[in-house]
Structure formats: structure tokens, C-alpha cells
Amino acid sequence: MTDVILADPPPPVDNTWAAPAIGVPLALAIGLVVFFLVRSARGSVRDADDFLVAGRRIDVRQNTLAFATAPIMYSTMVIITGHIALNGFDAVLLMTAFTVSMLVALLIYASPLRNVGGHTLGDLFAVRADERTARTASATLILLTYVMFLIVTMAALAFIIYRLFNVEALWLVGGLTAVVGLIVVAYVFMGGMLGVTKMLMVKAVLVIAFIALLTVLALAKLNLNVFSLLQDAEANAVPDKRGYDLLGPGRLFGEGSTRSAPPEADPWVHLSKVFSIVVGTAGIPFLFMRNYAVTNGRDARRSVGWASMIVVGFYACMCLLGLGAIAILGKDGIGIIAPHRDITLPKLVDELGGPVLSGALAAISLLVVAGVLAALLINVVTSVTKDINVVRGRKPAPGAELKDIRRNVVIVGVVSVLLGVAMLPALTHIFIPTSIDLGGAAVLPAVVYSLYWRRFNTAGLKWTVYGGIAVTMFMVVFSNGVSGDEAALFPDADFKFVDIEPGLISVPVAFLLGWIGTLTSRERNDAAFAEMQVRALTGAVVPARGQALADGADAARPGREAPAPSEAH
Template structure:
């Protein structure tokens, strides 16, 4: 096992970071041309192939939580940590088969285009834009926390003020990507990042397995032995389920709630769904799906090897005591496997992952505000395209500032866990309304608005008053502050059913019936792709 004092060479780490940032910014500038239409900023002109977009979707979906947080969770809790890998992957299949292609066939730029297609535009767009902004902000907290923990580890920065400065720099770079490149530049960064991340993780997994004779059973047994103290039998048995969630009835319910959030959440994540608007046809959207499923599936199989390898070679106690705690498992494993240079490269890939994902989140949130609020609501759909893009750029700066402040507060939390909270909000606020809109002809404006706001408000309120925020040693505000009255660490078990119920109740109590002709037209477009080109080019 490595020594706690040794976290690599800060000079090498800074040099690798600088190379990654300079290279990706250079690519953004190179591929970006003068934009004359809003669609260029929002969708990259819809000009990407299925393979390219599949790589970009993989880059968007495999965030810092997937690499840093999941690896750490598996290293520390074994099967309970593996839940994140399984949940993230199963969720991706659900999103692709039920939601992604129908949304792409019906929409234009944002999720709200679909939700408002056959509804009263203003109230539905307002609700959808609100949920998009909230979800993007919660998701950004996790990425910013990951950035702070990663750089703290690599530069040996234990002072939280300096970590806050690092988070501020990440936020500034994030805004620069969006302002310079729009969706086109961001998509290219996502593609490159996906290749680097999957390749880097595969190389690390191969090295771990090589050390165990390419015997997965031997690796698992070694990780189990490393987690348990042979003298006392204490420690975390990584092969024993429910090490993290099996202590009380409430923690078991939290486990169930987390499972719901992980499986249902991605189908409501605006920044992932928006990726399908960057391809020209439904056929290319399906090709995107095939590429993304293969890459995402392979990556999450790899995280099991990485997590168990970190438990065996780095040690659980070393991971917990390092800056960034669970989030440090992957970089410390890289240090053990390949030394300082390899650690710098893997950490540079992780840093590029964070930058790319936060840029994608920012452009989604800014597009939602500019397109759904400014253009469609305030300007009745008649805003000048250049002015609309200008509003999107200003919004991205505001979002960047808010994300920096929130990231400083969330610094030190396991980012896979923070992501699960964002998934819970997405599953509650967006997914019920999306499914009702796509598959229930009778669904009405009132049902959509009630569903979105009920899911959004209930999930956020329950998160705020849960042990995730206060009342425990692992909470965001620590044990010293306690206003937690909701006993579960994840709200999805309560908030998702509430949102479905609200959508149904709002629909059956609506005085105005749904527009049958528009419902049939939407069903035809969503299922066949007929008319999708016109929807994208209005």
C-alpha cells in the first residue's frame, strides 16, 4: 500500500493539467465558426454523426462521479458501491429505449419543446425550464466538489480556502468553454474526453488484473482481505452486501430510494437528453445509442476492477484519510500502478472529464433559460436569434458563479452520492411528465405542470431536510447543524410516486381536455421520426 504522504509530484500534475486545458481549449476554438443561427449554438447545427454523438453522449454521461465517485464507493463499500455502476448502466438502457429517441424526434432544442408540444406553451415551458435549471445546478455541485477534491489531492492542498479557489478556477474554465464553443465545441471536447476516460480506465484495469494473474476471483478475495483486520475481524468486508445501507430499516429504505433514483434519473436529465438534438436523423440517433451503450457498459464493468484494485493496493484507510476521501481512490490507484507521471495523466483525464461535463451542463441550463424563458415566454417566440444566444451566454456566466458558490459548500462530499441527489430530482420533476406526454394521449397542461412542480418541490424539500444535508458526520453541514426530519438520504422513494400521482390527478381534474389531434401528431413523430426534420429546422 502507498504511503499517505505521497500523492505524486505537484509540478507534473500541474503541467499535465495545463496541457489538457490548453489542448481542449485549442480544439474548441478550432472547430467553432461564426454562429449566425441559434441552432448552431444549441445543437452544433445538428451536424454530428451517430458515432460522434455516441462518443459525446458517453462523455456527457460518464462524469467525474462515474470515475472518481464510483471507484471510491466500490473501494470503501464493495457491493453497496457497485450499486452505482449497476444503476447508472441500467438507467442508460431505460433512457434510450423509453425516452431519448422519441424526445429527439419531437423536439427542437430543449426538453421543454417536447413537454409543451401539445400543451399550453407558457406554463409548461416555465415549469420545464425551472426544473432544468435546478437539476443542472445540483449536478454541477457534484462536479465542482470533484474538482476541489481532485486538485486538493494532487497539489497537496488541505486548506479549504485554497480548494475554494481551485473550484473558482474550474468554474471560470467551464464558462470559457461555453462562451467560446457553444454546443459544437463542447461536443468535440466530450468526444475526446470519452476516448481518454475509457482508454485510461481500461489501462488501469488491465494493470490491476495483471497483478492478480487476470483472475477476478483472486482480486476480489485480496480486496476482501485488505479491508478486514485479520486480528480483530473489523473493517469493511467489500464482498458482503449492505455494509453501508443495512444498519437500520431507514438505511434499507434509503438503499431502495437510491436505486429508484439511479435507474429513473438519467431519463430526466436535460443535459443528456439534449445530446440527441445534435444529430440530423432518427437513424443517427439510434446509432448514437448503440455506441453509447457499448462504451458506457464497458466502462461500468471496469469500475468494479478499479474499485476492488484500490481497496487491495491503496487501502481503505489511506483513501479515507486522503484529501478528497472516497474521490481520491482512482488517482491513488494510478499512483500505485504507474507512478507520478501516470497519476498525473489519469488525474488530467479526470479533470478534463469534470470540465467537459460542467460545460455540457452549463450550455443545457443556459439554452433552457434563453430558449424556453426568454424567447418562448417573454418574447412569444419572436426573439432575434442573435439576442437569444447573447442571453444564453449571459446566463452561462450567472450559472457559473452560482455553481462555484455551491461547489465550495459541497466540497468533500462523495460525488457519486451528490449525483444520486441530482438523479432523484430529475426522476421526480421530469420523468413522470415526459412519460405521460409521450405515452398518454389524455395528458393535459394542468397534469404536466402539477407533475413537474410536485416532483421538483418535494424532492428538493426532502433533500434539504434529510440526513444528506445535516444531522450526521457525513452530511454536508456536519453533525453540529441538525434540521433533518426526513429519515431517508435520498427522496426518490417518496417524490417520484408523488409526481406521477400529481400528473394523473391534474389531468383527470382538468376542465380543458387534451388536444386529440396534436396528441396523435406527437405520437406519430415520436415513434416514427416523421416530421422531426421540420421540428428541428423551424
């Protein structure tokens, strides 16, 4: 059984690019800079709101940089480069889905979510549904996606230590991964949301500047001629046995692209991935819930808009780097099998800038993943504090709540690090697509219905959230991620019947279930919808129907005046 669930070690590769003698000092220097920035944020943390949502004082500039880092992870920076070098146009199309998801977030909820106020999804759901049910649904969604992202994020830390710092002893990789994880826990403990925001700002500045520099160097290698880059990329491309060109469609979307699917299903398989990324990423809680920390709804909308433009520029550079890698290194210089896709960018960096840039890549990549872990942790601690305490009927005294939150950071953080390290040997590749599918199938429909459908009620929330989770998990179990493929959890078994990404089916089914559940219940509260409209569109504080609303409103904090409608939207 352990042979089934444990991952095989990555195929050996001659690591000629790692420069730990430069990467380690740079990583320590970046860590110290982040430490002092996070420590400077500690003095502004006076109560629970200051810790969890930075007192709602995050401005447009800060949130733009922090939000722009949301889709920048190990997979969407290092691995995607190798993916583009191998699959060209189709991989670029897949990458654009991440940028489109930010537009979905901008159009649907960036401003309304902040205007409604609160700390978690539970505050939004509680306006339209029974509070206990709303908080339970919120905690379930956040904890489920948190565990999946946590395990994959810790695995990414281990891969960076293994690949970019050239640490080969598995016990040392695990130990260093735990150390980095605990440092992130300490950062969150000290600075709360403001500290995490400053950490993400440093991440944004460094990674964007570094990728921009690499892009210029790659273009300079080809006389600053994009057309030469494209021509050389096509000429040096790894041949496709079906005859598809690198710069044309087909390598991922054409027939015969998926090992475990019939040829006629291939276009649907990969288009379903694009769809799931677009709607699923927009629904991942830890990515969009930081909008609660922004000054007002208008600033939330502006910051997400600016962040979207930054991300478009970032991924345009990643596109050039992916194609530049095959143009400069040739087909023998890139990773040509899936487990080696993450060596293409390091080899390109080594070619362009030698050990100095290779060490910088290692240090910055460590910060990239550490920033994701910090955002995950502050998100789940907020849910534990605000959602689970309500479900348990526990309301800490105002003076004790901050201590309670910091205790939660330590407990949840340490347990998370231990869990992540324990799961390093396991097959975890299925967690990222599953969590994205859950974001689209369980979170997004519930948010859309809560904000925009007058008839929505408690039953509809249950059917949407738990129905979306059930349908997604059912389809995942019978997908090629679990059986019927050599990379599946059970490669020797074949009980799959789902070839496409589950989100293509589970998202519309979840919307349908929410509609059915709502209409089968007699519960209807038009006043609650009117209240939601007023709060979502203007940010004005409505007299509370219950304690949940009072807790979620900005005006509930002592000494803070309610925002005028003109300021909120």
C-alpha cells in the same frame, strides 16, 4: 449559523501521490488540444441552431462518445473506486444503477425526443400543453437542476486541484477553480454545441483509454488472474463489525449500515438509492437533451445504445480497480473513512505507474469535470434563449439571436463561476441526490406522459412538474441530509422522519399527481396526441398548430428539407 452551513475541511492526509510537475503540463496540453478543436467548430456556427444543437449534424460516432461521458464524473470515477474498495459487492450494485439508467433513457425517449424536434423540454411539453405553461415548467426544471449540479461540479473542480495537484492554500484553490470555470465558459462561447461535443469526445477517449490502461496494469500486478484479484481483495478487506464479507451483500444493504436510520430500514434506504439513480439519472435534462443535436431519431437511438455498452465496459473496469485497490494496497493503503474515499484511486495509480500516471490522472480528472460543466452551461443557455424568451414574450430577430445567445453564455457563465466559487466552503453534498430525485420525480413523469398518454394536458403538466418538485423538496427537508445525522446541514438538530431516498416515494407520487391533475381538467386534445405520435414515431413534420411547433421542426430552418419518415425513426 455559519458553523452549520459551512463544510469542515477534509481530514488531513499525507499526500504522497500528487505529481503537479507532470499534471500541470499535461493539463495545459489537453487544454490546448481542446481549444483548437473548439475553435475549429466556430466556423460552422452561422445561426442559433448551429450554436445550440450543432445544426442537428451530430452523427452516431460523435454522439456515442459524447453521451458515454454523461455518467462519468468525479464522483463516479474517483470516489466510486474508494467506495468499492470499502464496501465491495453492494457498492458495485449501486454503481450498476448508472448503467441501467442509460437503458431507461434508450427505451423511453432517445428516439422519440429527437423525432419531435426542438431545443428544450419546453418544445416537447408545448405539443401537449399551453405553450407558456410548458416553457415555464421547462425553464424551472432546467434551472433548478442546473444550479444544483453547477455547485457540486465547481466543488469537484476544487477537490481535484486540492487532492490531485496538491494545492493547499484555500485562496489559490478558489482562484484556480474560477480560472478553469472561465476557460470552460470561453470554450462554450466559441464552439457552442459542436465545440462541447468535441470536448466531450476528447474526454471520452482519454478517460476510457486511461481507465483501461489502469485495469490492465492492476491485473498484471496479479498475474492477469481475476480470481486472484478477488481472493486478495477479500483477504485484505477492511473488517466489517457486523461480519459481512467484501464480496457478499450486506455492507451497504444490511442492517446497521445507516447511522441515522433504524436497523430494519437499512435495506430500504439503500435500495431506494439504487431506484432513484436509475429513474433520476435518466431524467436529468443536461444528460439527455443533447439528443436534439443528433441527425435523426434513429441515430439518437443507436448512439445511446452504443454509449450504454461503452459505459458498461467502463464501469466493469472501475469495479476491477476498486477491488484491485484493496487487493494491491491493502486495508492500510486506502481511504477508510467517507471523506477519504477519493484518495484510493490516486494511491492505486501512484502504485501502478508512479508520478507519470499520477500526473495524467490529475489532468484527465480536470477534463472530466470541465466537460460536465460545459454540458451544463450549453443546456441552461439553450433554456434561457428558447424557454425564458417565450415566457417573456420576447422573440429576437434571426440575425440578432446568435449574438443574444453568446451574450447569455457570458452572463450566465460568469455568474455561475462566481456562484460556484462562493459556495465552495458550504455544505453541498445534498445537491446531487436532490437533483437526481428531481429528475425522476418531475422530469421523467412529464416526459413519459407527454409522449405516451393521450389524455395528458396542461393541468396534468402543472401537477406533475410542480407537484413532483414540491414532494421531493418536502421529503429532502425532513431527510437525514438536513438533520438527524452528523453529516447533515444541521447536525445538532433532529426533525427528520424520512430515512429512505426521497425518489422512492416522490417518483410514484409525481406520476399519481399528473394523473389526478389531468383527469380533474376538462381540457382534452386528441389531435395534439395524434400529432405527437406522428412526430415521435416518424419524425415527419406536421403542419404547425402554433409557432412553437414550427420553431421545433427541422424543416423550419431555411434551406433544410423535412426528413422523410424512414430517415427519422
